[in-house]
Amino acid sequence: MSQFFSMKLQGKMLMAFMAVTLITICVGVFAISKMEQMEEADARLYTRATEPMKDLVSMMENFMKMRILLRELVLDEEIKDFKPYLEEIATMRSTFSVNLKNVEVTLISANSREQYERFMKVLLAYRSSADKLVNLATNRNYIEAKDFMLSDTSRTGLDLQKEIKEMVATKVSNGKRQADDNRELAQFSARLLYGAIGFGVLFSLALGILLTRSVLKQWLFRVFRG
Incomplete structure (x- = not known):
């Protein structure tokens, strides 16, 4: 401090x-870094929780259409050409697989991966049941097809529907948790930024006071000396 007072005014x-x-x-760099952190957090919220929801909705929609189509295939004994039905089933499965792949890449946690593996087992069981049902219907074994649809296909279908709903619930829960984390990060960053600004203001005031005292001291010294 004594060195500061002994310096020339220009120094x-x-x-x-x-x-x-x-x-x-320092304040500017800190603010920018926190803004980048919040931007990354918002991106994670969108890519891992919000964006997959449209794929899950599409999966549920395709699944319900598939059940309706299979039911029609079994109950309508007047169908002459099965080809349009089989093509539509193939298209639904393809769309379902694309949606499922999009959801899979957003699964990060171990719990989400376990849920996905459980979902795949249920999905394979339902597809196997649906394939057998289609085979019975296209061979016009309607009595056996109806019994199989009301038992095995219905059971595996309900299991798959439950798994899809659980995946939706998990994404909603993860999205809420990520949103809460983002809000806490924003509040924490704001408090730190206000603190840094306050420190800067106080430091600038203290520096101004010291500089004013130093200038005043030199001026009074010259006045009395003169």
Whole structure:
């Protein structure tokens, strides 16, 4: 401190300017870094929780259409050409697989991966049941097809429907948790930023007071000396 008072006025002003500039740079860099963190957090919220919801909705929609189509295939004994039905089933499965792949890449946690593996087992069981049902219907074994649809296909279908709903619920829960984390990050960043600004203001005021006292001291010394 004594060295500061003993410096020339030009040196004191230069040091004060450099100190204020350094504080401004530090506050600015801190603010930018926190803004980037919040941007990354918002991106995670969208890619891992919000965006997969449209695929899950599409999966549920295709699944319900599949059940209706299979039911029609079994109950309508007047069907002459099965080809349009088989093509539509293949298209639904293809769309379902694409949606499922999009959801899979967003699964990060171990619990989500376990849920996905359980879902795949149920899906394979339902597809196997649906394939057998289609085979019975296209061979016009309607009595056996109806019995199989009301037993095995209905059971595996309900299991798959339950798994899809659980995946939706998990994504909603994860999205809420991520949103809460983002809000806490924003609040914490705001508090730190306000603290940094407050420190900068106080430091600048203290530096201004010291500089004013130093200038006043030199001026009074010259006045009395003169």
